Amino acid sequence: xxxxxxxxxxxxxxxxxxxxxxxxxxxxxxxxxxxxxxxxxxxxxxxxxxxxxxxxxxxxxxxxxxxxxxxxxxxxxxxxxxxxxxxxxxxxxxxxxxxxxxxxxxxxxxxxxxxxxxxxxxxxxxxxxxxxxxxxxxxxxxxxxxxxxxxxxxxxxxxxxxxxxxxxxxxxxxxxxxxxxxxxxxxxxxxxxxxxxxxxxxxxxxxxxxxxxxxxxxxxxxxxxxxxxxxxxxxxxxxxxxxxxxxxxxxxxxxxxxxxxxxxxxxxxxxxxxxxx
Amino acid sequence: xxxxxxxxxxxxxxxxxxxxxxxxxxxxxxxxxxxxxxxxxxxxxxxxxxxxxxxxxxxxxxxxxxxxxxxxxxxxxxxxxxxxxxxxxxxxxxxxxxxxxxxxxxxxxxxxxxxxxxxxxxxxxxxxxxxxxxxxxxxxxxxxxxxxxxxxxxxxxxxxxxxxxxxxxxxxxxxxxxxxxxxxxxxxxxxxxxxxxxxxxxxxxxxxxxxxxxxxxxxxx
Numbered sequence: 002x003x004x005x006x007x008x009x010x011x012x013x014x015x016x017x018x019x020x021x022x023x024x025x026x027x028x029x030x031x032x033x034x035x036x037x038x039x040x041x042x043x044x045x046x047x048x049x050x051x052x053x054x055x056x057x058x059x060x061x062x063x064x065x066x067x068x069x070x071x072x073x074x075x076x077x078x079x080x081x082x083x084x085x086x087x088x089x090x091x092x093x094x095x096x097x098x099x100x101x102x103x104x105x106x107x108x109x110x111x112x113x114x115x116x117x118x119x120x121x122x123x124x125x126x127x128x129x130x131x132x133x134x135x136x137x138x139x140x141x142x143x144x145x146x147x148x149x150x151x152x153x154x155x156x157x158x159x160x161x162x163x164x165x166x167x168x169x170x171x172x173x174x175x176x177x178x179x180x181x182x183x184x185x186x187x188x189x190x191x192x193x194x195x196x197x198x199x200x201x202x203x204x205x206x207x208x209x210x211x212x213x214x215x216x217x218x219x220x221x222x223x224x225x226x227x228x229x230x231x232x233x234x235x236x237x238x239x240x241x242x243x244x245x246x247x248x249x250x251x252x253x254x255x256x257x258x259x260x261x262x263x264x265x266x267x268x269x270x271x272x273x274x275x276x277x278x
Numbered sequence: 279x280x281x282x283x284x285x286x287x288x289x290x291x292x293x294x295x296x297x298x299x300x301x302x303x304x305x306x307x308x309x310x311x312x313x314x315x316x317x318x319x320x321x322x323x324x325x326x327x328x329x330x331x332x333x334x335x336x337x338x339x340x341x342x343x344x345x346x347x348x349x350x351x352x353x354x355x356x357x358x359x360x361x362x363x364x365x366x367x368x369x370x371x372x373x374x375x376x377x378x379x380x381x382x383x384x385x386x387x388x389x390x391x392x393x394x395x396x397x398x399x400x401x402x403x404x405x406x407x408x409x410x411x412x413x414x415x416x417x418x419x420x421x422x423x424x425x426x427x428x429x430x431x432x433x434x435x436x437x438x439x440x441x442x443x444x445x446x447x448x449x450x451x452x453x454x455x456x457x458x459x460x461x462x463x464x465x466x467x468x469x470x471x472x473x474x475x476x477x478x479x480x481x482x483x484x485x486x487x488x489x490x491x492x493x494x495x496x497x498x499x
Contacts, residue, residue, distance in 0.1 A: 014408045014412075017404070017407055018404045018407075018408065020407075021407050035440075036440040036441055037437060037440070038440055038453065040457065066395060067391060067394075067395035068395045068396065069399065070392065070396055071396060071399075071400070100387075100391065100395070103388065103392075106379060107379070131319060131320050131324075132319040132320060133319070135315045135316045135319050136316060139315070139316050147316055152378075153378065194299075205435070209468060212460055212465035212468055213468050216461070226435070228435050247436065248437070250435075250436055251438050253403065253407070254432045254436045255438060257406075257411075258432055258433070260407065261411065261414050261425070263411070269416075
């Protein structure tokens, strides 16, 4: 028995890599219905958006690059679908990563097509804008003046949508989908300086950092990693990639826990043996 | 002059921004919200972009010229850069050029860059699993606490946690325990760290503004 544990400990890591690959890949191809109960922060954001009056614009900032799209793309899609299903208007932009520009546009334009929404009337996309904090601050005074043009180079002043939308006061909520520290900017300026509601969707590794903002009420709800995205998909009743991914994540976590347990048993056995000697 | 001018700019800029943010006077708002600042940042960003582009080309061209280890990757980098430049800027829109949806540039971005970057990041799962197996040991009381908390959170964040809760009629409520860990000990710790970092940032900013910390100026003089 002891020998078996020591053998497990000496397992070539390539076997572990292979196990991870198998365990993560197979569930993606097997239809499943994992039990998903939305977390409280996800429910809070959903409730807030759901209660916004028809026609209210929401702003989504796509602050991530393709590295993190597995977690953040499904969040963006679920949020945009929820907004369009409630006849809310959507404004999208990218501030932190130039590569996010194409990702955000794909999410909003494809969802708009599903719901028959018109660009310039029901939604607008600014693309990547250089200026970061200054753009966030400037939009508090005048969005059209600060951003000037949308992703196609069309002036915001000529868009029907921006005849009614001047600054954050006209926006229901600003949501930052972040793979970096960009949320801090939105909390500092949009929430603290302009006193407007802010929320976020972040990768699971970052989520722990933002619980103080959640507790203080500086952000309304939060989508935390793939689970947060799957929770939101459940709430909007549109299963997507996040729900499918939860089966993979489920098995991956089980495997990690089993490996940790095995590793610790062998560690304790080794320790015992050493103390005997 | 070489040192005093940058120091003066940093001092004046820092003071203006500091007071502009903390005073609700209309003049503060006027300064913070001016479009001219956005334009300045765009210009600065453009200069940084030119320097970055030159640096990237110079670095990889040198690697290829000297045939250093893995120089082939540099060829790939420069080829990618050239292809995106050609299709994004040089090729007319009627031939699939430009950067809009449906362009060749967009197709390459969506079908090459996106999957490659996503793949690179997903490698983390393999290394984390291997590292958890080899290094996550209950060597001390603190490590054991971390181990237990991590196991609870890992179970609470997946459907298995929900299944266990249902099967045990809420006795083993991993999702609830996970939320408590995140809401209470995690939140308290993170808040303490945030305060510490903020105080450190204020101290460093003041040192830079008043010229006490000058390493950012470069050089040893």
